[in-house]
Amino acid sequence: MATRAESGAHAVLRKALLAWYRDARRDLPWRRTRDPYGIWISETMLQQTRVETVLAYWPRFLARFPDVESLARASEEDVLAAWSGLGYYRRARALRVAAGALVEQHGGRFPRDLQGALGLAGVGRYTAGAVLSIAHDDRLPVVDGNVARVFSRLFALEDLPQSPGGQRRLWSLAEELLPPGGSPGEWNQALMELGALVCTPREPTCGQCPVARLCLARAQGRAASLPRPKPRPTTLDVRLEVLWVRRGGATLVERRPDDASRLAGLFELPTRETGTRSGLFPEAWSVAGLFLPGEELLRVRHAITRHRIEAVVRAARLATGRGLPGRFAWHRPGAPEGAALTGMAKKVLARGGAA
DNA sequence: TAGACGTGGAC
DNA sequence: TGTCCAAGTCT
Structure with missing residues (x-):
């Protein structure tokens, strides 16, 4: 019974969020392709990095390294040069190493399966799920900072999102909420877009939220105070x-x-x-x-x-x-x-x- | 497993 | 000006 009631609520949630996303989604350049390579590059650049910053780098990087082969052939210095100013340079090195592995072991293509993707340098559970769900609509969940925040509020989660228990709950929720039919890629992006545009870290605009009426934190007047902030080390x-x-x-x-x-x-x-x-x-x-x-x-x-x-x-x-x-x-x-x-x-x- | 890893923007 | 943080991954 619980399952049935739950899936009913889930259906309402999905419908409202997807409808909002179709209307509110930003027209980002990497959303115009289904090419796993381009999406992989964008997801890697987007790690801990603002969309506005990536907007300048992604087209340039793709022009310089248009496909897996060109990236695999490039020198590390050339890849770093294209990455210069983006930060977290390990990402750039990993991209090149992974491109080499794709050429050597995967016929130059991004893997079609989760395990293959996770074997690539610099590809963790988030990036693997993002690339495969967005490029191929594979039924894979994603949990990034946005999704963690949205879920923490929607379900009034008390755990610190980065704690082991918090992570476990977030990923299992993400899996559970995946649409049975339709487009998992679209759904994952809708979740992240909500976090980026409406369910923001500070002062979320609940008045514009398509799922505000389903939000537990909102009902408790705690939307802005969840998730609990992570204690910072002294600098x-x-x-x-x-x-x-x-x-x-x-x-x-x-x-x-x-x-x-x-x-x-x-x-x-x-x-x-x-x-x-x-x-x-x-x-x-x-x-x-x-x-x-x-x-x-x-x-x-x-x-x-x-x-x-x-x-x-x-x-x-x-x-x-x-x-x-x-x-x-x-x-x-x-x-x-x-x-x-x-x-x-x-x-x-x-x-x-x-x- | 906390902590390290870059940068730029918002408040 | 200081603080927080933005589509994580690795060790």
Whole structure:
């Protein structure tokens, strides 16, 4: 009996949400294709990344690497260059590795089955379900941050979404709610779209929600306070000094070590950690023995997970006429393919070094 | 399994 | 200005 009542409620929910989605869905470029490759790239770019940002990268990346084969053949540096500024660069490396596996083991095609997809580098349960449901309408659930939030409110879930129990409940709900017929891809996207446009993290617009009358959190007046926020770790302050060294039309960049914990192998403006907010280490550059710091140009603040980073960009000049170590290079903007620059380097170069 | 991984935008 | 966070995955 419970099953019967439940599926009735589910049917009402599906109908209302799908009707809303047909009308409210954004016309995003990756929604115009059913090509698993393009969808895979979009889903990977969208991980922890805003739609507005991906809008600029996705068409460019597909133009540069139009299919699995071109991506598999590309050098890591070329792929990173196309990814430059997007962040989470492990995604780009994984894409290339996975493309190689697709060519070697899957006939150059994205796998048709969940297990095959999950075997690919950088493809987890969300991405596998998203690509297969959207490209082929396979009956696979997805749970991303949007779906987690929508379900947490709709069903007044108390668990932290990231907890093991919370995850288990979310995925089993997502599975249960999948439409028996119709289009699972459409349904999954409708759920995510609701989270992105209406059931937002802060101040959800319940007045516009097509399923507000079915929402438990709404009925309890708790829509805005669910899901419970995850406790944040305290952040560490880091101070960086960044050198802006020019010669002719080129700017000096330095390649980060391949074994760096972050931004490995990417080019950045020469950067040293010079201390914290409370103390500076002025000898940092004399250790390098190459530069004379000059005037201050600008400050850049950003955060990487637990680090709150404050960077001071200075116009500087070389202190030696000797050749530079191999990790240094002169970067000339305007190369068609671009370079594998970090986001901050890209930003500073785009501004011409000035604030 | 928490914690790491980049970036830009909203408030 | 500081904080939170956006279509996750990996270790």
